[in-house]
Amino acid sequence: MDPTRPLDALQVMRDKRVIVELKSGRQFDGVLKAFDIHxxxxxxxxxxxxxxxxxxxxxxxxxxxILLVTPKQ
Amino acid sequence: MDPTRPLDALQVMRDKRVIVELKSGRQFDGVLKAFDIHxxxxxxxxxxxxxxxxxxxxxxxxxxxILLVTPKQ
Amino acid sequence: MDPTRPLDALQVMRDKRVIVELKSGRQFDGVLKAFDIHxxxxxxxxxxxxxxxxxxxxxxxxxxxILLVTPKQ
Amino acid sequence: MDPTRPLDALQVMRDKRVIVELKSGRQFDGVLKAFDIHxxxxxxxxxxxxxxxxxxxxxxxxxxxILLVTPKQ
Amino acid sequence: MDPTRPLDALQVMRDKRVIVELKSGRQFDGVLKAFDIHxxxxxxxxxxxxxxxxxxxxxxxxxxxILLVTPKQ
Amino acid sequence: MDPTRPLDALQVMRDKRVIVELKSGRQFDGVLKAFDIHxxxxxxxxxxxxxxxxxxxxxxxxxxxILLVTPKQ
Amino acid sequence: MDPTRPLDALQVMRDKRVIVELKSGRQFDGVLKAFDIHxxxxxxxxxxxxxxxxxxxxxxxxxxxILLVTPKQ
Incomplete structure (x- = not known):
């Protein structure tokens, strides 16, 4: 699926394991369960x-x- | 319960003991009584x-x- | 009274002596007379x-x- | 007059001499003539x-x- | 003219020479031609x-x- | 195509390889798939x-x- | 043309060469093609x-x- 909106890309990652990197550089590894427009x-x-x-x-x-979210590889 | 929105996850923690971590790194331990969209x-x-x-x-x-909220373990 | 919204908790502190702590760490002790959604x-x-x-x-x-508001003890 | 909203307290100071302290710590002494919700x-x-x-x-x-506004004493 | 709203005070300065001071401390001297609510x-x-x-x-x-605007003296 | 609005310029870069530079100076090279008004x-x-x-x-x-987005050359 | 709103002044610069200075002090020289209210x-x-x-x-x-935009001289 090609996202047309950025939150579509997050939707594709839902229930999958992701890396969330904060602006401070800290990184969290977890299963993405929910997100909103903020x-x-x-x-x-x-x-x-x-x-x-x-x-x-x-x-x-x-x-x-939050700085970025990407699927865990 | 699986949250579909992030505030649902906070709702699940209501009246339970949580850790709130601030952007500054300070951490508070208390019973979550109320929160809003901000x-x-x-x-x-x-x-x-x-x-x-x-x-x-x-x-x-x-x-x-506030940076993060998580149930106290 | 259990607050269901955070500003309810401030309402409970109205006309009472509180500590207001700023993000900078400075702290003020005074009687809470008014507040708004900001x-x-x-x-x-x-x-x-x-x-x-x-x-x-x-x-x-x-x-x-402002970082936090709490009743003076 | 007891303010019920914070801007009521500023209204009470209008046309009076106040101290305005900035977040940077700089302080200005002047007669408060106008303010708005920002x-x-x-x-x-x-x-x-x-x-x-x-x-x-x-x-x-x-x-x-701006950090704070208070009547000049 | 006494301003009742802060932007009225800027309106009084329009087409006059002002000092604009930035939050960084930099200062500009020029003729105020336009401003908006931001x-x-x-x-x-x-x-x-x-x-x-x-x-x-x-x-x-x-x-x-921008931190402040004041008429050039 | 001449953009009349900034997001038109991003639209022109969609599905093409771009450089995204963050405010921190970090730079990412990738294919621009989606963006929104934020x-x-x-x-x-x-x-x-x-x-x-x-x-x-x-x-x-x-x-x-994000600080800037530009086509990769 | 005298601008009455700040974005009118940017409109006058459209398709002309400008200097854009960032809050960080970095400066870009280019032809202004598009801008919006942000x-x-x-x-x-x-x-x-x-x-x-x-x-x-x-x-x-x-x-x-962005800190400032001015025509290139």
Whole structure:
């Protein structure tokens, strides 16, 4: 599917594992469960890359901190 | 419940204990009582992680300072 | 009263003494007299914590500088 | 008069001498002549505190630079 | 004329020589020809203070960079 | 085609290889697949310039981090 | 033509060579082809001042990075 709008591309990633990179450079790996027009984003089973510790069952990220979202490879 | 919108995921956390992390890196632990579309957030029985002192019975956080919200584990 | 919206929690604090903390870390102690959806806030009998000098009879704070509001304990 | 909305508190200060403090810490002393919902503000006979030189007959300040407004004591 | 709204004060300065100071501290001296609610501003015959070189016949300044506007004295 | 609106210029670049430069100076090279009025942008087959590693099959960039978009030469 | 609104002044510069200065201080020299109310701007035959290399046939600049636009002299 070719997206015609950017949020279509996020829709294609829904329920798949993605990398979310913040403007600060921090990166989260999780399953993309929800997003909205502000790019507020919910990841399930999320983990911050390079950080030890348990994963987050649910993680709400405020959209204005997000730089990019891409499928995990 | 699978959220379809990010605020649904916050709704699931209502009345539960969450961690709110600010863009500055400060973290608060409290019971999520209220939030709105700006992610203005109210915690009850809230405490800043790593800071000595009494808990806040009620704590209003302006949404634009918030980076993430996740259930306390 | 359990707030369902964040501004309900501010409403509960009206006419009571609160601590307003700015994003810069500065803190003001005063009686919460007014606020709006932008979190523009008016304190009466307000004093900046850690700063010598007379109190402000009235103090208008622009909302976008505010980080948190909590009842004074 | 007790303000119920923050701009009511500014209205009470109209035509009186106020201190406007910017987010940068700069402070202006002048007579509050006009303001709007963005907190764009006009001072008459205004002077920057700590700065030598003539006063400004009229001074327009863009609201998003403003931190606080308080009556001059 | 006493302004009741901040943009009235700018209207009074139209076609007169003003100083526009940016948030960065840079200052421009020019004839105020146009402005809008975002404080986007057009100066004619404008010159940056403290900078050598020809004047700008027309200079468009995006409003969100502007801190203050005041008549040149 | 001469654009009359800036987004017309992006439309001309659709399905072509572009350079997207972020405000931070980071640059991405990819095929422009989608954009919206916030300049939220989707690139296919995208690669960050100066960074080793696999390309991103799909890359969603939040618009407020973007500085410029130009066709790859 | 005297502009009454700031975007009228940009309209006068359309199809002429301008200097666009960013908030970061970077400057671009190009032919102004398009702009909108956010000051999103398209330049043709654009070149960054002080930077070696080919010109950009088309260059889309997101408006919130722009400080000023002035005719090239």
């Amino acid at each position: 790019i507020n984003t919910v990841l399930f089973d999320a983990r911050e890359l390079g950080v030890e510790g348990a994963s987050h069952e649910r993680l709400f990220l405020r959209g204005d901190s | 992610i203005n957030t109210v915690l009850f029985d809230a405490r800043e992680l790593g800071v000595e002192g009494a808990s806040h019975e009620r704590l209003f956080l302006r949404g634009d300072s | 979190i523009n806030t008016v304190l009466f009998d307000a004093r900046e914590l850690g700063v010598e000098g007379a109190s402000h009879e009235r103090l208008f704070l622009r909302g976008d500088s | 907190i764009n503000t006009v001072l008459f006979d205004a002077r920057e505190l700590g700065v030598e030189g003539a006063s400004h007959e009229r001074l327009f300040l863009r609201g998003d630079s | 404080i986007n501003t057009v100066l004619f015959d404008a010159r940056e203070l403290g900078v050598e070189g020809a004047s700008h016949e027309r200079l468009f300044l995006r409003g969100d960079s | 300049i939220n942008t989707v690139l296919f087959d995208a690669r960050e310039l100066g960074v080793e590693g696999a390309s991103h099959e799909r890359l969603f960039l939040r618009g407020d981090s | 000051i999103n701007t398209v330049l043709f035959d654009a070149r960054e001042l002080g930077v070696e290399g080919a010109s950009h046939e088309r260059l889309f600049l997101r408006g919130d990075s």
